[in-house]
Structure formats: C-alpha cells, structure tokens
Amino acid sequence: MERSRAPGASVRGNGDSMPARGGIRKLALLHIRLGVASERLQLIRDIGITAEEYVVEHFHTRISPPDSCPHCGRQKALWALCYYPRNVTQPRSGSIRLMIRRFRCWRCKKTVSILPAFAQPYRFVQNHIIGKFADGERDPEVMRWIVLLRQYWARFVMWLPELRRAVVDGNVRGPPEQDAVAWWQLLVSPHGDFTAATMASVSRFRITFFGRYRCHEPRPSGV
Numbered sequence: 001m002e003r004s005r006a007p008g009a010s011v012r013g014n015g016d017s018m019p020a021r022g023g024i025r026k027l028a029l030l031h032i033r034l035g036v037a038s039e040r041l042q043l044i045r046d047i048g049i050t051a052e053e054y055v056v057e058h059f060h061t062r063i064s065p066p067d068s069c070p071h072c073g074r075q076k077a078l079w080a081l082c083y084y085p086r087n088v089t090q091p092r093s094g095s096i097r098l099m100i101r102r103f104r105c106w107r108c109k110k111t112v113s114i115l116p117a118f119a120q121p122y123r124f125v126q127n128h129i130i131g132k133f134a135d136g137e138r139d140p141e142v143m144r145w146i147v148l149l150r151q152y153w154a155r156f157v158m159w160l161p162e163l164r165r166a167v168v169d170g171n172v173r174g175p176p177e178q179d180a181v182a183w184w185q186l187l188v189s190p191h192g193d194f195t196a197a198t199m200a201s202v203s204r205f206r207i208t209f210f211g212r213y214r215c216h217e218p219r220p221s222g223v
C-alpha cells in the first residue's frame with residue numbers, strides 16, 4: 001500500500017502530513033471516565049476482534065463486568081444494566097452500530113460501560129483508520145473518511161500543547177513545538193500503534209489525542 005503525503009504537505013510541521021508508525025501491540029484494559037457526569041465511567045477493553053466481528057458474533061452479550069467497581073473499588077459489585085448504541089465506521093462504507101454493555105454497581109449505584117478498543121472515544125472513525133492516516137497512508141479506506149480525518153488532525157494540532165504538557169516529562173527534549181507530525185510519532189511509537197497509544201495516554205493521564213473530557217477528572221480518592 002503506497003504511502004503518500006497530502007498534496008502540499010511537508011514532511012515536518014504540516015497539518016496533514018503524518019509520520020510512520022511501529023507495529024501492532026495490544027493492551028488488555030484501561031480505565032477512562034466518559035460522559036457528562038462522573039457517575040458514568042467507561043472502560044476500554046482490547047477484545048481482539050474487529051467491529052464487524054463484534055456485531056456478527058453479538059459480542060456485546062459476552063462482555064463481562066470488571067472484577068471490581070472502578071468508582072468505589074468494591075469487588076464483584078457490578079451487574080448488567082443495559083446496552084446503548086454507538087456508531088463507528090465500517091470498512092467499505094457507512095457505519096456500523098455497536099451495542100455497548102453497561103453495568104451498574106449495587107454498592108455505589110454508579111455505572112460503567114465497556115468500549116471496544118477499536119473505537120476512539122468521542123470519535124466516529126475507527127482507530128486503525130486514524131492510525132493509517134497518521135502513517136501517511138491514503139488508501140480507499142482512509143480517503144473515504146479524509147474530511148473527518150483532517151478535522152481530527154486539526155484538533156490534534158490544536159490540542160497538542162495541552163497533550164504535551166500532560167504526557168511528556170518536562171525533562172524530555174522533544175521535537176520543536178510546532179512540529180505536530182514529529183510529536184504524533186513521539187507519542188505513538190513507544191506503544192506500537194495509535195490504539196495502544198490512546199489506551200496508554202488515557203489510562204495514565206486521562207487524556208486522549210483530541211481532548212480531555214469531563215469524564216477524565218480524577219477518580220475519588222482510594223479508588
């Protein structure tokens with residue numbers, strides 16, 4: 001698959017050119033808070049299947065609850081509450097609707113849902129496509145969503161100063177501030193791919209490549 005830079009894009013510092021990335025690496029689980037209220041929390045779980053397989057296999061019915069409540073820490077306190085729909089891109093065209101499993105804690109009454117890791121929080125395009133765009137690939141799958149992907153990149157560029165402050169050790173000498181391409185590579189490459197990098201940044205710093213949401217506020221002490 002040929003990699004190409006966007007027309008007029010330079011290798012460094014351009015809003016549409018993106019760096020190469022490393023191999024695929026999976027992570028097991030991370031915790032992030034999503035939603036408008038802290039009573040809702042979302043875990044991202046790498047379930048090792050595609051969105052299409054998730055739907056065909058009715059995988060949402062097989063999502064198990066976390067062992068302990070991420071709000072209050074109580075063991076085996078989460079019980080199935082409901083499903084809610086979530087759309088993501090599908091390979092050839094259009095979108096695919098996922099059903100996301102939500103659980104409620106019988107002790108603290110707060111809820112937690114499990115988002116498959118192929119989905120990016122608050123973004124429609126799947127992570128692997130965002131990653132390909134970031135690699136500079138312009139295959140049909142990327143081109144299908146190129147308008148949205150460019151918007152994502154613009155958001156990343158705007159958000160980068162905050163992201164950098166959050167996740168990069170102040171003693172690390174990184175690329176020039178305006179070099180968003182190099183920063184993307186710096187942030188992604190240690191984790192192997194964009195999915196893993198997202199999981200790491202959210203689990204460690206409660207921030208995505210595109211924003212920090214109210215749900216990313218710190219957990220109550222002791223949880």
Ligand SMILES: [Zn+2]
Pocket residue numbers: 069070071072073074077105106107108109110
């Ligand atoms: Zn609880």
